[in-house]
Amino acid sequence: MTKVSDVETETLREIADSAGLSKLSDANLPDVENALTFAQSLTERMPNTLVPTDEPAHIYPAAYPALVHPHPQED
Amino acid sequence: MADLAYLSIAKASGLIKDKKLSPVEYTEAQIARIDRLDGDFNAFLAPAWDIAMDQARDAETEIAKGNWRGPLHGVPFALKDIIDYKGLATTCHSKILKDNIAGSHAVVTSKLRDAGGVFLGKLATHEFAIGGPSFDLPWPPARNPWNRAHFTGGSSSGSGAALASGMVPAALGTDTGGSVRNPASNCGIVGMKATYGRVSRRGVFPLSFTLDHVGPMTRTVEDNAMLLGILAGHDALDPGSANVEVPDYTAGMRDGIKGLRIGVIRHFYNRDLIADAEMGDGIEAALDTLARMGATIQDVEIAPLADYAAVNRVILLPEAYAIHEKWFQERPNDYGELARSRIMGGAFVRAADYVNAIRMRAKLTREFYEAIRDCDVVITASSMEPACEIEDREANDQTYGRQARAPFNLTGSPALAIPTGFAQSGLPLSMQIIGKPFDEATIYRVAHAFEQASDWSSRRPPLPSM
Numbered sequence: 001m002t003k004v005s006d007v008e009t010e011t012l013r014e015i016a017d018s019a020g021l022s023k024l025s026d027a028n029l030p031d032v033e034n035a036l037t038f039a040q041s042l043t044e045r046m047p048n049t050l051v052p053t054d055e056p057a058h059i060y061p062a063a064y065p066a067l068v069h070p071h072p073q074e075d
Numbered sequence: 076m077a078d079l080a081y082l083s084i085a086k087a088s089g090l091i092k093d094k095k096l097s098p099v100e101y102t103e104a105q106i107a108r109i110d111r112l113d114g115d116f117n118a119f120l121a122p123a124w125d126i127a128m129d130q131a132r133d134a135e136t137e138i139a140k141g142n143w144r145g146p147l148h149g150v151p152f153a154l155k156d157i158i159d160y161k162g163l164a165t166t167c168h169s170k171i172l173k174d175n176i177a178g179s180h181a182v183v184t185s186k187l188r189d190a191g192g193v194f195l196g197k198l199a200t201h202e203f204a205i206g207g208p209s210f211d212l213p214w215p216p217a218r219n220p221w222n223r224a225h226f227t228g229g230s231s232s233g234s235g236a237a238l239a240s241g242m243v244p245a246a247l248g249t250d251t252g253g254s255v256r257n258p259a260s261n262c263g264i265v266g267m268k269a270t271y272g273r274v275s276r277r278g279v280f281p282l283s284f285t286l287d288h289v290g291p292m293t294r295t296v297e298d299n300a301m302l303l304g305i306l307a308g309h310d311a312l313d314p315g316s317a318n319v320e321v322p323d324y325t326a327g328m329r330d331g332i333k334g335l336r337i338g339v340i341r342h343f344y345n346r347d348l349i350a351d352a353e354m355g356d357g358i359e360a361a362l363d364t365l366a367r368m369g370a371t372i373q374d375v376e377i378a379p380l381a382d383y384a385a386v387n388r389v390i391l392l393p394e395a396y397a398i399h400e401k402w403f404q405e406r407p408n409d410y411g412e413l414a415r416s417r418i419m420g421g422a423f424v425r426a427a428d429y430v431n432a433i434r435m436r437a438k439l440t441r442e443f444y445e446a447i448r449d450c451d452v453v454i455t456a457s458s459m460e461p462a463c464e465i466e467d468r469e470a471n472d473q474t475y476g477r478q479a480r481a482p483f484n485l486t487g488s489p490a491l492a493i494p495t496g497f498a499q500s501g502l503p504l505s506m507q508i509i510g511k512p513f514d515e516a517t518i519y520r521v522a523h524a525f526e527q528a529s530d531w532s533s534r535r536p537p538l539p540s541m
Contacts, residue, residue, distance in 0.1 A: 015423075019422040019423065020400065020403075020404050020422075021403060021404060021407065021419070021422065022404070023404060023405060023406070023407055024407050025408065028407060028408070028415075031412065031415050031416045031419060032419065034416040034419075035416050035417075035419035035420040035422065035423060036420075036423050038392075038416070038417070038420040039392065039420040039421070039422075039423040039424050040423070042385050042388045042389050042392070042420070042424070043385075043389055043424060043425070043428045045381055045382075045384075045385035046382075046385045046386060046389055046428065046431065046432060046435065047378065047382040047385070047386070047435055047439075048431075049435075049438070050431060050434050050435065050438065054434045054435075054437065054438055055434065055437060056430060056433040056434050056436075056437060057285070057433045057434070057436040057437040057440065058285055058433060
């Protein structure tokens with residue numbers, strides 16, 4: 001992945017646009033750089049000890065009570 | 076009559092039940108104190124004096140007729156302003172939502188009102204419960220009652236300030252990476268993030284669906300246990316809510332801790348991060364106290380703190396950004412700079428990184444519960460140092476992440492922050508007590524024993540009395 005420090009200012013605008021952030025002003029480009037740096041630093045610090053069968057934390061049951069009984073009786 | 080400002084809920088409730096304290100006079104006294112002090116601390120974002128006085132009068136009438144509802148009846152409370160109160164704005168301390176009138180109460184608001192609590196108003200937060208103390212928002216940030224030049228911690232910043240300054244005996248906060256426990260630590264009060272699913276999140280503006288918790292903040296452990304007893308319970312319309320029986324949290328609180336097995340995650344604060352010496356000494360002194368009371372203390376080794384912190388944030392940011400994306404695309408400059416730059420980070424986390432973070436969450440959680448299998452509770456640091464100066468942006472940036480709270484949002488464990496003393500500067504020190512899922516009762520048992528053996532919870536900031 002490209003390091004944020006290598007990203008040219010005009011490229012920040014393209015990155016922001018590609019994320020749908022087209023209404024940011026030039027004054028916001030430092031925010032984009034900060035956000036990119038922050039996200040990149042976090043993902044780089046993520047531990048990498050996963051094996052292919054490690055499942056995500058939120059695996060949902062087929063239905064939860066609110067869907068089955070949208071208006072539960074009060075006790 | 077004791078100073079009404081610092082009455083505990085337990086004490087106030089007894090006096091109210093016995094008709095020795097009028098809910099109207101109590102509420103008037105709290106309002107007068109807020110009017111007198113809050114110009115210095117900015118805890119209240121939206122006072123609700125008319126509502127409070129109406130509710131106080133109703134409580135007084137009901138109690139006079141013999142219809143005492145329980146320990147919160149006639150007792151004032153306040154809400155972090157991301158929690159809905161019907162008919163009032165839930166602003167999230169942001170220009171984005173300054174006119175966002177709630178159509179109904181949050182479930183937790185209804186529970187407090189049903190218990191007879193008197194609603195005093197909405198409290199300051201970090202914008203959308205993320206970022207830090209900001210000076211570019213429609214309302215100023217809350218300040219620390221122990222020294223107003225210092226940060227309260229956040230994001231439940233107004234809740235911490237209001238409790239420590241004696242403006243209110245009960246407040247709610249929310250906690251996604253530590254936002255109940257951080258202001259509890261910095262302000263010298265008690266903050267509980269109960270087990271994920273224990274307290275309904277419905278009617279609370281989300282930051283991160285899989286990490287958000289609502290929690291009680293009080294000045295004493297007993298008050299906290301009583302408040303959680305009111306808040307806890309299954310909500311079929313909150314998909315994260317757990318249908319688990321709610322015990323009487325105060326029932327076993329005075330049973331002592333002889334024979335309890337307490338684990339200590341020391342490497343969080345003496346290897347992964349190096350805590351300030353006074354903070355570390357405070358925790359060690361607390362462990363000595365607990366050992367003298369009959370608990371056994373054993374070290375526990377789990378994954379490095381940085382692993383938990385990174386996984387927490389890689390989950391939190393894209394979940395937050397998904398909620399905010401439309402506003403970021405349409406009105407990005409209506410956010411303050413801190414929240415904007417933090418939440419925007421979520422736009423740049425790759426899908427694979429998010430999925431791997433939730434896979435790592437499952438793995439870290441399994442490993443954590445295996446490591447504490449032989450413990451009744453575990454203890455570690457909350458913050459690594461006392462509160463920094465609120466206007467020192469560099470210090471805030473440096474210290475905000477120096478905490479050991481985020482791991483327990485990942486694991487969903489109940490975790491409580493409690494004072495362990497005071498630094499030479501006069502600012503509070505703290506620790507966390509963490510329990511097994513849905514075993515908040517054992518945390519309260521340990522915390523209450525420690526509180527009774529020390530006098531930290533009875534110390535007050537240097538402020539005028541009523």
